[in-house]
Amino acid sequence: MEFQDVVRRRRMVRDYAETPVDPRIVDRALENATRAPSAGFSQGWAFLVLDRREDVDRFWRATTDVDNPDSWLTGMMRAPVVIIPCSSKAAYLDRYAEPDKGWTDRDESRWPMPFWHMDAAMASLLILQTAVDEGLGACFFGVFNEPAVRAEFGIPDRYDPVGVITMGHRTDSTGAAGSPRRRRRTPWTEVVHRGHWGNQQHQASPST
Numbered sequence: 709m710e711f712q713d714v715v716r717r718r719r720m721v722r723d724y725a726e727t728p729v730d731p732r733i734v735d736r737a738l739e740n741a742t743r744a745p746s747a748g749f750s751q752g753w754a755f756l757v758l759d760r761r762e763d764v765d766r767f768w769r770a771t772t773d774v775d776n777p778d779s780w781l782t783g784m785m786r787a788p789v790v791i792i793p794c795s796s797k798a799a800y801l802d803r804y805a806e807p808d809k810g811w812t813d814r815d816e817s818r819w820p821m822p823f824w825h826m827d828a829a830m831a832s833l834l835i836l837q838t839a840v841d842e843g844l845g846a847c848f849f850g851v852f853n854e855p856a857v858r859a860e861f862g863i864p865d866r867y868d869p870v871g872v873i874t875m876g877h878r879t880d881s882t883g884a885a886g887s888p889r890r891r892r893r894t895p896w897t898e899v900v901h902r903g904h905w906g907n908q909q910h911q912a913s914p915s916t
């Protein structure tokens with residue numbers, strides 16, 4: 709698929725067929741995730757992959773009321789694959805204490821942003837885009853009950869789940885309505901400030 713089509717077609721999908729996902733696609737998505745950029749090449753990410761039905765079911769049982777599912781949960785629970793991207797702040801503090809960076813005090817106030825979460829988010833987008841490229845659907849959402857997920861799947865303290873990704877074959881429906889049904893996509897020209905914040909970009913520049 710053309711890159712531009714991957715970008716344009718990506719939507720969060722919240723309803724799935726129960727058809728299994730080819731494990732090679734899951735592996736490709738994970739390998740692509742590790743091509744994401746990372747601060748200092750820290751690569752302080754890790755991915756908990758649940759691709760057996762019993763493990764996926766354990767995830768939903770640990771985090772939701774599976775006996776009273778709403779339409780969101782009904783569609784999402786069918787996804788045969790759940791991936792939990794995690795970030796490790798400790799990995800970044802360790803990396804930046806190395807001689808070429810030199811932040812040996814490990815002072816967190818040095819960090820303008822929590823780069824550990826940013827990098828895991830960039831990796832997550834590559835997983836979503838790989839799903840689109842393979843003709844599958846995927847959805848990123850927040851972790852509901854983090855302590856329960858940690859306990860159920862043995863996620864160590866050094867790692868924090870940044871979210872959850874469901875992946876699977878699409879149905880005719882995209883599932884429970886997401887926010888785009890209630891909100892418009894803000895045109896890029898309304899959020900671009902070229903040269904000075906006071907200059908709003910109301911139309912594409914001639915070069916684009």
Ligand SMILES: Cc1cc2nc3c(=O)[nH]c(=O)nc-3n(C[C@H](O)[C@H](O)[C@H](O)COP(=O)(O)O)c2cc1C
Binds near residue numbers: 888
């Ligand atoms: C950090 C983050 C958290 C999100 N949390 C949820 C969530 O809890 N439930 C959900 O259905 N979608 C969630 N989404 C998906 C957004 O609703 C969705 O990306 C947004 O409405 C734009 O729609 P699109 O991705 O289909 O273009 C989340 C997305 C992000 C990036």
